Amino acid sequence: MSRASGENGILSSPGEQRVVKGEHFGVQVVAVAQRRRRGPRRRNISGLQGRSGLLLVAPYVALLLVVGVIPAGYAIYQSFLARTGSGFGGISGYKDAVTEFQFASSFAHIGLVLIVWLPFMIIGVIGLSLLLHGRRSRLVGGLRFIYYLPGALAGMGNFVLWLFILDPTDSPVKFLLSWLGYSSLEQVAEPAHLPVIIALMLFFQGAGTWILVIYGGLNGIPQDVSEAAIIDGCTPWQETRRIKLPLIRPWIAYFILINIAYASQLFLEPEVLGLATEGAVSPQWTPNQLSYTFAFQLFDVPAAAALSVILLLISLFIGVIITTRTGLFRNVE
Amino acid sequence: MSVPEVLDRPAARERGAPGNGAPRKQLALRIREITPMGFLLLVAAIYLFIMVTFVLATLRTESSLIHQGAFGSMKLSRLGYDWDQLSGFSSGAYWIWLENSAIVSFGGAALAVLVAVPAGYCLAMLRFRGRRVILFLTILTMVMPNTVLVIPLFLEVSAVHQVDKLWPVAVMFGFFPFGTYLSFVHYRTSLPMEMLEAGRIDGASEVGLFGRVAVPIAKQAVALVFFFAFVADWTNYFLPLVMLPSTNAQTVSVGLQLLITTSQLFNPSSGGLNVQLYMPELAMAALLQMLPVLVVFIGAQRYLQRGALLGAVKG
Numbered sequence: 001m002s003r004a005s006g007e008n009g010i011l012s013s014p015g016e017q018r019v020v021k022g023e024h025f026g027v028q029v030v031a032v033a034q035r036r037r038r039g040p041r042r043r044n045i046s047g048l049q050g051r052s053g054l055l056l057v058a059p060y061v062a063l064l065l066v067v068g069v070i071p072a073g074y075a076i077y078q079s080f081l082a083r084t085g086s087g088f089g090g091i092s093g094y095k096d097a098v099t100e101f102q103f104a105s106s107f108a109h110i111g112l113v114l115i116v117w118l119p120f121m122i123i124g125v126i127g128l129s130l131l132l133h134g135r136r137s138r139l140v141g142g143l144r145f146i147y148y149l150p151g152a153l154a155g156m157g158n159f160v161l162w163l164f165i166l167d168p169t170d171s172p173v174k175f176l177l178s179w180l181g182y183s184s185l186e187q188v189a190e191p192a193h194l195p196v197i198i199a200l201m202l203f204f205q206g207a208g209t210w211i212l213v214i215y216g217g218l219n220g221i222p223q224d225v226s227e228a229a230i231i232d233g234c235t236p237w238q239e240t241r242r243i244k245l246p247l248i249r250p251w252i253a254y255f256i257l258i259n260i261a262y263a264s265q266l267f268l269e270p271e272v273l274g275l276a277t278e279g280a281v282s283p284q285w286t287p288n289q290l291s292y293t294f295a296f297q298l299f300d301v302p303a304a305a306a307l308s309v310i311l312l313l314i315s316l317f318i319g320v321i322i323t324t325r326t327g328l329f330r331n332v333e
Numbered sequence: 334m335s336v337p338e339v340l341d342r343p344a345a346r347e348r349g350a351p352g353n354g355a356p357r358k359q360l361a362l363r364i365r366e367i368t369p370m371g372f373l374l375l376v377a378a379i380y381l382f383i384m385v386t387f388v389l390a391t392l393r394t395e396s397s398l399i400h401q402g403a404f405g406s407m408k409l410s411r412l413g414y415d416w417d418q419l420s421g422f423s424s425g426a427y428w429i430w431l432e433n434s435a436i437v438s439f440g441g442a443a444l445a446v447l448v449a450v451p452a453g454y455c456l457a458m459l460r461f462r463g464r465r466v467i468l469f470l471t472i473l474t475m476v477m478p479n480t481v482l483v484i485p486l487f488l489e490v491s492a493v494h495q496v497d498k499l500w501p502v503a504v505m506f507g508f509f510p511f512g513t514y515l516s517f518v519h520y521r522t523s524l525p526m527e528m529l530e531a532g533r534i535d536g537a538s539e540v541g542l543f544g545r546v547a548v549p550i551a552k553q554a555v556a557l558v559f560f561f562a563f564v565a566d567w568t569n570y571f572l573p574l575v576m577l578p579s580t581n582a583q584t585v586s587v588g589l590q591l592l593i594t595t596s597q598l599f600n601p602s603s604g605g606l607n608v609q610l611y612m613p614e615l616a617m618a619a620l621l622q623m624l625p626v627l628v629v630f631i632g633a634q635r636y637l638q639r640g641a642l643l644g645a646v647k648g
Contacts, residue, residue, distance in 0.1 A: 261478050
């Protein structure tokens, strides 16, 4: 029992465990958490001492304003300016952005990437985590480490690696690419293949760290629950489907939502693939690329700002769902 | 170890189930036991193949990559050649990029630690007006992709004429809400309120209390915040791309993109390039810039494995 609680959540203590368990067993335990919450609040409402303590949070609040709130507000302000420079432009920035012929297609591309990548990622990560979990072999630690390692190459490094793999000129899997009928990078990286290519790149760099997260979630399942299931005659498959998966559902929801938010922001992979193939991929393939084009090629700042605001609202929406609906942050208050 | 651990093995579990024991069933069990492990090993083998062939590419010539298989002829002396080509590119720009990356990433991660740890402590241990709003905004910004505000931030920075300067990028990296959340959880779960009460009765100020009680136990939070911030900063591409447009102000992840697009491999028209940039050189450029991340990555693995780290892989 205490072993399970040690592995549940980062740096958790018995007090925290009570709150986390509240997610599994419902009302009664949540009440415990609330009582714990109310105690200290009554004891030290600001006062002089409390106010000097605010110095500790002040730098963070300053950064939150300068790097988070103010730029968001400034973008909203800019999005309503006229294209010619100063002066109020109404919704013309939004009109420019939405009526741009690449606008709808850039969002459609994100949808396509999600259709390919999300199932691949979900099945891959959850499948590998479940297979790793409950296996006591010494190999498990090593395997987890191998899956996790490409994360160190994240971003451009990972991209160079995949250029190496996918370019038929010098790929170590030339035979595979030529068997598929490709002899140049332009053929491999044609726009229709992009969702698959991006899915491969993102899976390779991100899956390992997510496996650690989901694996940690599986470790958080109290052992007595698994024991009870086995005594009741559950097969391993039933135990997975009826017990493990429902109990780690908050983690899975979090994982899916954050990956949707991430996909809506794609920039690097299609951008650099377009540059490397000298234009096989449109430089406005994703909304962020379109926003970049508006700002730095067309110098249409209101449209760039308007598109940023639209993307911000999408992320904000997903963020609010994660914060309030997955139940993961319930105990934060 | 104990009973539950034995029960956790599929084999032991099956044996305990009623109606087992026929030889055919035992064979089926064997297969069921071996298949998952085989699958895990297969995936690991693919991962290793990809990484190893990429590392070995730095030891090969471009023509070996083109004409030979995945493990063609290799020579250690190729490393020196690749190194010279890389250094010769645009009179040592690669090293300037590494330096710029080091400045913004170490600066950003250090700032993130200095800002996030006290803030996390404050949110966890003190009650004040606006606390819940700050907490909510922290979690919200933490789960949002960090690319979402890049263009708005650029508009802000260019309004005060600080484009191409490193310090605004370091300051932006210093805002790391996930670090604040980590520190918040750290203090809420490891620091009993009673210890603060005792200090308050002795007449210590809140800042003094933080120094005396919270700093000594901050090690783990500091390590984790630094790790996550550093990796996120070092591998960030979109923010430096936009904020640091001129070649000598770029970070290495943006510089790598320039190497790719000017390489003779992907751009046959760069005949005028003074160095040979083919896949071996590009691979070396990608791997060298990975080393700092790899060091912190391996160092942080045991912290990571302690449990579910929420938001650990925030885009």
